Amino acid sequence: MISLQNVSRTLDDKQVLKNINWEIHQGENWVLFGLNGSGKTTLLNIITGYLWPTTGTVTVLGKEFGTYPLYELRRQIGFVSATVDKMLPSYDYAENVVLSGKFASLGLYEEVEQKDIEYALSLMEKFHCQNLIHRPIETLSQGQKQKIIILRALMAKPKLLILDEPCAGLDVLAREQILGFINEIGNDEDGPALLYVTHHVEEIMPAFTHIALLKDGQIFEKGSISNLLNDQIFSEFLGKKVLIEPFNGRNYMKFL
Ligand SMILES: Nc1ncnc2c1ncn2[C@@H]1O[C@H](COP(=O)(O)OP(=O)(O)OP(=O)(O)O)[C@@H](O)[C@H]1O
Numbered sequence: 001m002i003s004l005q006n007v008s009r010t011l012d013d014k015q016v017l018k019n020i021n022w023e024i025h026q027g028e029n030w031v032l033f034g035l036n037g038s039g040k041t042t043l044l045n046i047i048t049g050y051l052w053p054t055t056g057t058v059t060v061l062g063k064e065f066g067t068y069p070l071y072e073l074r075r076q077i078g079f080v081s082a083t084v085d086k087m088l089p090s091y092d093y094a095e096n097v098v099l100s101g102k103f104a105s106l107g108l109y110e111e112v113e114q115k116d117i118e119y120a121l122s123l124m125e126k127f128h129c130q131n132l133i134h135r136p137i138e139t140l141s142q143g144q145k146q147k148i149i150i151l152r153a154l155m156a157k158p159k160l161l162i163l164d165e166p167c168a169g170l171d172v173l174a175r176e177q178i179l180g181f182i183n184e185i186g187n188d189e190d191g192p193a194l195l196y197v198t199h200h201v202e203e204i205m206p207a208f209t210h211i212a213l214l215k216d217g218q219i220f221e222k223g224s225i226s227n228l229l230n231d232q233i234f235s236e237f238l239g240k241k242v243l244i245e246p247f248n249g250r251n252y253m254k255f256l
Pocket residue numbers: 011012014016034035036037038039040041042043
């Protein structure tokens with residue numbers, strides 16, 4: 001799905017990413033875990049083709065960057081961040097925003113086909129959002145808006161869905177709702193591979209299989225969550241003694 005080989009990136013004389021080697025295969029759901037300033041955004045910008053690496057090669061969905069039209073690739077990659085909701089058309093209905101994912105717009109400005117409408121509604125039903133049908137966006141809670149934005153990304157049937165801190169700014173209840181929602185998408189056999197960016201251990205849901213720990217622009221460790229999500233690795237990664245406590249399929253971190 002994604003292959004980064006010896007990827008480095010310099011911005012204004014600062015080496016922001018250093019020699020990143022990372023492979024994401026079909027059937028894997030990854031967490032990209034890093035503290036502020038570790039290089040997560042820069043890495044995502046490289047994966048989505050908005051930034052070019054200074055050195056190294058990037059292959060996404062089997063296509064090496066530079067050899068294939070980027071807009072074709074981007075259509076197959078869904079992207080959700082915490083800030084997209086600010087751009088939502090407030091008077092439009094939720095289902096129209098979902099539908100607009102087909103056209104890579106945020107509201108509906110194009111002619112739609114019946115089959116697209118049916119697919120949008122089926123997505124809303126499949127992921128338990130039928131109660132949001134016919135609701136103007138301005139009447140939705142922050143968590144409900146985020147669900148609509150995620151469904152909008154699914155509308156284009158992406159092979160890869162990147163979720164860049166999608167729970168940032170949500171209250172604890174809305175966050176739990178969204179995490180459950182994302183977990184369901186991650187468990188869906190017909191769904192896209194997920195790449196979830198966070199710096200919160202408790203957001204790592206059971207559907208995630210792998211984790212890459214990014215520190216100072218370098219991959220500190222990467223591999224299966226069962227091997228890496230533990231006291232020793234996280235204490236070394238953070239440079240502070242921490243305890244990772246599993247509970248009910250999730251993990252919680254405490255500083256000692
Ligand atoms: N245009 C730029 N010029 C110089 N340095 C930059 C530039 N953009 C980012 N950086 C630096 O590169 C490092 C990585 O930034 P990046 O935004 O990728 O990190 P991040 O992990 O996404 O951080 P956060 O979680 O705070 O958003 C930071 O130290 C940042 O200050």
